[in-house]
Amino acid sequence: MSAKMKTVLKRFDYMHCDDFAKYLSDMAAKGWHFKEWGAGLKFEQGQPESAMYAVEVFSKASENDMRPEPKTQEFAEYCEAAGWEFIDAKQKFCIFKKIEESAVEMFTPKERVVNAFKGMTSGSAILSLVIYGAYALLQWIDTINNFERYIFSNVLLLPFFAGNILFLSQVCRFIYAFWKKNRLIQAIKKGEEVYLGNCKDSKLHIYMQDIYGGILIVLFMAYMMMIGKIEFVLVYVIAIAILMIFSIVIAKMRPDSYTNFKSQIIFGLVFVVTLIPATIIISDNDNDMLQKDKLPLQISDYREFNEEIENVDIYHDGNPLGSRETYYILSKENCVRYYIYRTEHAWILDKIWETALDARFNEGAVDCTTDWTAKKAVRNKLGTYYVRYNNSILVFSDDEDIYLSSEQIDIICEKLNVK
Amino acid sequence: MAREQFQTLTEPMYYILLALTEECCGVDIMEKVKTISHGRVLVGPGTLYAMLAKFEENGVIRLTASEGRRKSYVITEMGREMLQKEYDRLLVMVRDGEQIVF
Numbered sequence: 001m002s003a004k005m006k007t008v009l010k011r012f013d014y015m016h017c018d019d020f021a022k023y024l025s026d027m028a029a030k031g032w033h034f035k036e037w038g039a040g041l042k043f044e045q046g047q048p049e050s051a052m053y054a055v056e057v058f059s060k061a062s063e064n065d066m067r068p069e070p071k072t073q074e075f076a077e078y079c080e081a082a083g084w085e086f087i088d089a090k091q092k093f094c095i096f097k098k099i100e101e102s103a104v105e106m107f108t109p110k111e112r113v114v115n116a117f118k119g120m121t122s123g124s125a126i127l128s129l130v131i132y133g134a135y136a137l138l139q140w141i142d143t144i145n146n147f148e149r150y151i152f153s154n155v156l157l158l159p160f161f162a163g164n165i166l167f168l169s170q171v172c173r174f175i176y177a178f179w180k181k182n183r184l185i186q187a188i189k190k191g192e193e194v195y196l197g198n199c200k201d202s203k204l205h206i207y208m209q210d211i212y213g214g215i216l217i218v219l220f221m222a223y224m225m226m227i228g229k230i231e232f233v234l235v236y237v238i239a240i241a242i243l244m245i246f247s248i249v250i251a252k253m254r255p256d257s258y259t260n261f262k263s264q265i266i267f268g269l270v271f272v273v274t275l276i277p278a279t280i281i282i283s284d285n286d287n288d289m290l291q292k293d294k295l296p297l298q299i300s301d302y303r304e305f306n307e308e309i310e311n312v313d314i315y316h317d318g319n320p321l322g323s324r325e326t327y328y329i330l331s332k333e334n335c336v337r338y339y340i341y342r343t344e345h346a347w348i349l350d351k352i353w354e355t356a357l358d359a360r361f362n363e364g365a366v367d368c369t370t371d372w373t374a375k376k377a378v379r380n381k382l383g384t385y386y387v388r389y390n391n392s393i394l395v396f397s398d399d400e401d402i403y404l405s406s407e408q409i410d411i412i413c414e415k416l417n418v419k
Numbered sequence: 420m421a422r423e424q425f426q427t428l429t430e431p432m433y434y435i436l437l438a439l440t441e442e443c444c445g446v447d448i449m450e451k452v453k454t455i456s457h458g459r460v461l462v463g464p465g466t467l468y469a470m471l472a473k474f475e476e477n478g479v480i481r482l483t484a485s486e487g488r489r490k491s492y493v494i495t496e497m498g499r500e501m502l503q504k505e506y507d508r509l510l511v512m513v514r515d516g517e518q519i520v521f
Contacts, residue, residue, distance in 0.1 A: 060472075074488045078464035081446040104449070106465035115465075162422060 004045040007038055010210070013173075014092060014119030015180050017055040017112075020195030024053040024095070034095065036088040037066075038252045054084060056106055057115040059091045063124035065259045066254040079106055090254075092119045109194040113184045116196055120177035129170045136167035148341065148352045152324040153317040155232050158223065166293040193362045226319065239275050261360075273406040295327055297415040299336050302408040303400070307331040321350060340416055352393055356386050372409055373419070381404075425479065428505045431462045435470055436502045442483050442493040445471055474498070 012020040024034045026053040033041035060071050068076065068089040076086035076094065083103025084096035093131045096106070107115065123291070139160045143150045150156045169264040183343060184194050224233045246267055250260060290297075292312045299305040311330035317323060320342025341352050357365070357378065365378040383401040387394040406410070413419050423450070425432065426459040431452075438451040439506060452462050461472075474480040479498040494502065 005483060058465075070488070074490075075465070075468050078449075078468045082464040084464070104461045104463050106463045108463065108466060111463075113461070146462055346429055346466055 005035070006045070007042050009040040012055075014057045015177060016197040017057060017116060017216060018094070018195050020055040020093070021053040022097075022197070024055070025051055028053070034087055035269040037090040037251070037254070039248045051131055053087075054096045054106065054223065056094045056096065056112070057092045057119040058094045059092065059118040059122075061089065061094075062238055062257050063091050063122065063244045064257045064264075065089070065091055065254070065317055066250060066260050069257055076332065082106065092122070093135055108183065109188050112196060113181055117177055117181040117322075119225065121174060125170070125173070128168075129174065132163070132167040132170050136163040137162040143230070148324070149233045149267070149317075151348055151352075151384075152319055152322050152343075154223070154226050154319045155317075157319070158236070161223075218308045235275070235278055239271070242271065271325060284332070291327075295329065296417075297327070297412060299329060299331075299334070302404070302411045303398075303402065305331075305332060305334075321345060335397075335399045337395075338416070339393075340418060341393040342391060344391060349388065349391075349393055353386070356393065356395060371404070371406060372413070387418070394418045425477070425501055427508070428501065430460060431466060432437055432470060433502070433505055434460050435462065435467065435474070436479070436494055437493055439480055439494040439498070440502070442491055444489055446489065483489045 010023070012023075027034065027043060028049045031045055032047040033046050033049070033051070034053070035042050035044045058072055058075055060075070061069065064240060065072065068086075071240065072089045074087070076096075079094075079096055080086055083100030084106065085099045087095040089095065143157075143160050146156075150160065184196070188194055190333055224236065250263065255263065292309055295312065295313060297381065299309075309329060309331050311328070313326070313327035313328040313330075317322075322341065322345065324340075325340045327336075327338050343349060352377070363381070365380040365386075367377070368379050369375075369377045371377065372385075372387045373386045375390065377385065379385050382397070383399075384395065385396040385404070388394070395413075396412065420476060428436070434452040434456055435448060437455055438448045443451060446464075448467055448471075452460055471480065475482060475492070478495055479481055479501060480492045481495050482490055482492050
């Protein structure tokens with residue numbers, strides 16, 4: 001009868017390889033012996049054993065190594081000759097079990113610290129830092145340039161937050177690696193014992209990664225609930241599920257380094273090319289002629305209008321910072337657009353106002369503050385009105401290029417509730 | 420340059436080069452170093468692996484045979500010069516010590 005197996009999802013950083021080794025030893029003491037990597041750490045049930053495991057960082061391995069590559073196998077042979085049984089390797093981690101009492105430590109303490117540091121700050125880690133940094137920068141540029149669209153849209157803000165969180169977490173990893181390396185080197189100079197990890201005396205740290213992961217999942221679910229639009233939530237949840245399935249398939253198949261690298265590039269391209277259009281297509285577009293009754297302001301409310309309405313687009317975005325409503329009314333010969341930004345935060349309205357009145361697009365605008373009884377109101381040469389109240393901004397445009405009378409203004413303000 | 424990098428050899432480096440004055444399989448070097456040093460110097464397999472790669476890269480040793488993953492090395496002329504230089508340096512240190520203290 002084959003022995004019982006179990007898979008545990010657990011991750012350790014290269015700077016915590018002694019925590020990793022301690023975890024494996026603790027599992028062996030309970031009768032679960034580490035066999036190999038798969039989708040997670042695979043353990044085989046057996047007799048409880050007081051086993052000493054060593055987890056070393058082999059800096060010549062690659063982050064794309066899903067199984068022991070030739071250089072790792074060669075290194076493992078040296079270790080086996082020294083009394084260490086090689087169990088398995090993945091990426092830069094190599095796992096050994098001590099089989100001879102007289103087995104020599106594989107590396108000096110300083111070499112272990114340097115190897116762990118190199119693992120944390122490898123070319124792949126630097127590349128990730130650069131990519132995340134570039135992505136975060138693009139998100140900042142996009143958000144600043146389209147501030148009025150992004151600030152109230154949870155959907156558009158998600159990639160902004162995600163980009164910044166990814167970049168900052170990678171920066172924190174680097175800072176931690178530098179700090180930990182310096183601290184450990186100082187300890188070596190003082191003749192102190194070096195322990196690569198945090199939980200020599202407390203097991204809490206082994207579960208910290210699980211806690212961080214749990215917190216991220218809870219935050220993500222809360223954010224999805226805040227978005228509240230099932231189609232967007234589905235797109236993001238499906239995207240994450242696809243990423244996870246791909247990771248699990250790669251982890252189980254354990255392809256060679258080159259195949260793994262190629263697969264990630266191809267998958268990444270296909271994923272991005274598919275996800276971006278999917279996100280764009282699924283938009284809050286109540287483009288349905290039946291929705292015209294949802295318009296708070298009809299054209300006929302403020303002027304004579306006898307045409308047939310051909311198209312109505314309504315967009316709503318809202319979050320704790322405020323809301324943005326967009327309405328397009330299209331007839332055969334006319335188009336009326338009005339946007340309403342509502343928020344309690346003056347700085348947001350200031351920023352939107354600054355963007356709205358960009359001098360490049362509004363040269364020659366005429367002041368009409370008195371007409372609107374507003375904090376500020378202008379009409380540009382194209383006939384678009386920008387009106388600022390205490391807690392709202394109205395942008396109003398009618399292709400008829402009319403000068404609104406005070407009666408028309410009163411009707412518009414009342415219908416849109418902007419004052 | 421190799422000569423600058425290995426101007427002063429560490430103890431493990433010195434004993435590894437001593438072991439490779441005769442052709443030797445990589446995995447056997449640890450035992451050979453232990454024997455030469457009468458059990459005093461123990462070179463870890465990871466330390467050895469990294470050092471062999473550095474030595475080979477800098478022309479201090481050369482690969483003589485490769486059967487699968489088992490590789491054999493021997494010291495080169497440049498390696499011998501470095502070893503001799505280190506030996507001479509250590510001798511000078513011992514003599515200086517003998518004059519003053521011992």
